[in-house]
Amino acid sequence: MSSTTTPRVLDGTAIAAEIKSELVSKVAEAKHRGYTPGLAVILVGENPASQLYVKSKVKTCAELGIYSEMHTPHESVTTDQLLALVQSLNERNEIDGILIQLPLPAHVDTELLLEAVIPEKDVDGFHPINAGRLLSGAPSEKVLAPCTPAGIMEMLHRSNIPISGQRAVVIGRSNIVGKPIAAMLINASATVTVCHSRTRNLPEIVREADIVVAAIGRPGFVTPDMVRPGATLVDVGINRITDPAEFNRFFANSPSRQESFAKRGSTVVGDIDPAAFALSSAYTPVPGGVGALTIAMLMSNTVKAAAMRRS
Ligand code: GUN
Numbered sequence: 001m002s003s004t005t006t007p008r009v010l011d012g013t014a015i016a017a018e019i020k021s022e023l024v025s026k027v028a029e030a031k032h033r034g035y036t037p038g039l040a041v042i043l044v045g046e047n048p049a050s051q052l053y054v055k056s057k058v059k060t061c062a063e064l065g066i067y068s069e070m071h072t073p074h075e076s077v078t079t080d081q082l083l084a085l086v087q088s089l090n091e092r093n094e095i096d097g098i099l100i101q102l103p104l105p106a107h108v109d110t111e112l113l114l115e116a117v118i119p120e121k122d123v124d125g126f127h128p129i130n131a132g133r134l135l136s137g138a139p140s141e142k143v144l145a146p147c148t149p150a151g152i153m154e155m156l157h158r159s160n161i162p163i164s165g166q167r168a169v170v171i172g173r174s175n176i177v178g179k180p181i182a183a184m185l186i187n188a189s190a191t192v193t194v195c196h197s198r199t200r201n202l203p204e205i206v207r208e209a210d211i212v213v214a215a216i217g218r219p220g221f222v223t224p225d226m227v228r229p230g231a232t233l234v235d236v237g238i239n240r241i242t243d244p245a246e247f248n249r250f251f252a253n254s255p256s257r258q259e260s261f262a263k264r265g266s267t268v269v270g271d272i273d274p275a276a277f278a279l280s281s282a283y284t285p286v287p288g289g290v291g292a293l294t295i296a297m298l299m300s301n302t303v304k305a306a307a308m309r310r311s
């Protein structure tokens with residue numbers, strides 16, 4: 001594909017809507033069989049970003065007919081108290097999924113808590129058993145996999161982006177995105193390189209990629225010179241920027257962004273410089289790309305967990 005063709009926008013909002021509409025019938029089917037999929041969300045403290053995410057998760061459950069409940073312990077809650085809460089949710093039959101919103105306060109033992117969720121109810125796919133199953137290449141319909149990377153794969157598949165035999169470069173090595181998306185791309189027969197803050201010659205490596213997944217949390221980190229014309233660009237970053245100089249670096253030519261920046265004093269930019277999108281054959285916008293899929297995949301995992309526990 002040449003750089004002169006107009007890149008395709010991978011519309012996460014539209015794909016998420018498609019996934020959610022499929023889930024409506026799966027939830028109806030579950031109810032017909034005598035159960036309602038149920039999600040419990042634990043939100044510790046009052047982190048505004050986390051509150052927003054959790055609210056959106058609970059709202060989406062209601063839209064799809066999934067039962068949900070929220071547990072909101074105070075910031076000062078102890079690891080032991082949280083372990084007791086997780087234990088009680090593990091034991092309740094009407095709860096199919098348990099989601100512990102991250103980050104947790106520094107005094108809480110996050111790893112211990114994530115391992116306390118029984119793997120059958122681990123709709124975030126963070127338990128070592130599920131991480132191991134993913135790495136082992138277990139069939140996707142039998143694994144609860146982390147939602148953001150699962151959403152990326154769903155988006156690539158539904159958009160008919162070829163993966164098998166392609167060179168994929170993942171930038172970022174987090175347990176939530178970088179490592180699991182690398183495993184999923186390997187399982188789909190891509191040739192995968194994972195880059196991170198210590199990688200030498202990173203631009204050179206990224207230039208080899210047919211598919212770039214950027215998940216490092218640095219605004220506009222992937223610049224046009226790092227992109228092979230015709231590559232598919234997947235942008236996982238959601239970085240809020242308020243500095244006018246930084247804003248102008250990315251959006252000097254975008255009247256609509258300028259208007260909203262002037263009004264709100266901030267905007268979001270991904271980990272990929274928007275100027276790089278023009279070189280791609282397809283890209284995920286920010287906002288409205290990958291972010292839109294995460295909640296849809298959480299719903300999908302909840303419905304899947306409910307069915308798997310009963311099969
Ligand atoms: N915080 C940021 N991303 C996530 C996620 O995917 N799951 C949870 N539980 N917390 C998060």
